[in-house]
Amino acid sequence: MSRRRRFKGREVHGILLLDKPTGLTSNDVLQKVKRIYNAAKAGHTGALDPLATGMLPICLGEATKFSQYLLDADKRYEVTAKLGERTNTSDADGEVVATRVVDVTMARLLASLDQFRGAIMQVPSMYSALKHNGRPLYEYAREGIEIEREARPITIFELKLISFEASELKLEVHCSKGTYIRSLVDDLGELLGCGAHVTQLRRTQVASYPYERMLMLDELERRFEQAKADGISPRDHLDPLLLPMDTAVSVLPEVNMPTAVAAYVNQGQAVQVSAAPDRGQVRMTVGVERLFIGVGEIDDEGRVAPKRLVRYNDE
Numbered sequence: 001m002s003r004r005r006r007f008k009g010r011e012v013h014g015i016l017l018l019d020k021p022t023g024l025t026s027n028d029v030l031q032k033v034k035r036i037y038n039a040a041k042a043g044h045t046g047a048l049d050p051l052a053t054g055m056l057p058i059c060l061g062e063a064t065k066f067s068q069y070l071l072d073a074d075k076r077y078e079v080t081a082k083l084g085e086r087t088n089t090s091d092a093d094g095e096v097v098a099t100r101v102v103d104v105t106m107a108r109l110l111a112s113l114d115q116f117r118g119a120i121m122q123v124p125s126m127y128s129a130l131k132h133n134g135r136p137l138y139e140y141a142r143e144g145i146e147i148e149r150e151a152r153p154i155t156i157f158e159l160k161l162i163s164f165e166a167s168e169l170k171l172e173v174h175c176s177k178g179t180y181i182r183s184l185v186d187d188l189g190e191l192l193g194c195g196a197h198v199t200q201l202r203r204t205q206v207a208s209y210p211y212e213r214m215l216m217l218d219e220l221e222r223r224f225e226q227a228k229a230d231g232i233s234p235r236d237h238l239d240p241l242l243l244p245m246d247t248a249v250s251v252l253p254e255v256n257m258p259t260a261v262a263a264y265v266n267q268g269q270a271v272q273v274s275a276a277p278d279r280g281q282v283r284m285t286v287g288v289e290r291l292f293i294g295v296g297e298i299d300d301e302g303r304v305a306p307k308r309l310v311r312y313n314d315e
Contacts, residue, residue: 012061013245014223014242015058019214021216025050026056046075048201049201055205073111073206075175077201082169083104083169085099088127098195106164110161119257121151122180223241246283273303295308
């Protein structure tokens with residue numbers, strides 16, 4: 001029996017800020033980017049539903065070691081909701097399970113929005129990717145199986161009303177990790193007594209990444225095809241689009257060390273570094289070039305102990 005040849009790819013490191021199109025899963029997009037870059041390793045940093053568009057940071061190569069920091073980062077969204085209809089998925093891709101009259105005043109809407117600001121508890125959707133016994137919840141939901149879920153703490157830093165006309169509502173949401181916008185809209189619809197579901201969702205920010213640096217998938221594909229047509233290595237057109245991998249951990253304080261000290265760190269040893277903070281995680285760089293070598297943590301003796309190291313390989 002023949003075995004399928006395993007895709008290897010090249011060593012390329014960095015973060016692509018992709019503007020995910022609607023209609024594709026985050027994994028669909030990830031695999032397309034991985035193929036375009038011929039990357040040996042790639043991963044995304046927080047799935048967007050097929051309905052959703054917007055910022056999807058894709059980590060390539062050694063940058064995948066730091067994707068968790070972006071998963072844990074705050075996010076910002078723009079969402080459009082339809083009042084009067086509740087669906088089984090809490091978005092327009094699902095089936096309508098309840099239709100109710102919309103009798104909502106502006107005063108009542110504003111008062112209801114107040115209930116969702118700050119630290120709140122949220123029950124995740126059955127159509128989320130959260131795991132139960134090793135399987136994502138959405139697989140159970142598609143089989144008609146309801147799994148009991150515990151409410152989880154989240155924080156809504158900002159919840160702005162953009163517009164409210166008839167049965168359409170537009171909001172801007174700045175939230176903590178683990179927030180499900182579909183669940184937020186569904187909960188709001190139930191509080192208003194009319195039901196609601198998401199019709200459009202766009203993620204506009206992850207951590208502090210700039211909106212204007214996002215790149216559309218079709219533009220990435222165009223650059224790839226143009227490079228091939230011009231007889232140029234695609235990497236010459238594509239690699240400059242990547243952000244440095246340490247942008248994923250830019251919130252961490254930097255600890256810069258001489259090359260000789262960094263040699264011990266790269267061997268997994270904790271080192272004393274002047275001007276290091278007293279506690280917490282740090283972003284480790286080397287020399288005047290400030291080459292990023294990974295994330296460290298201050299141990300009980302005040303030393304910088306390596307936590308995740310970057311391995312630079314020659315291509």
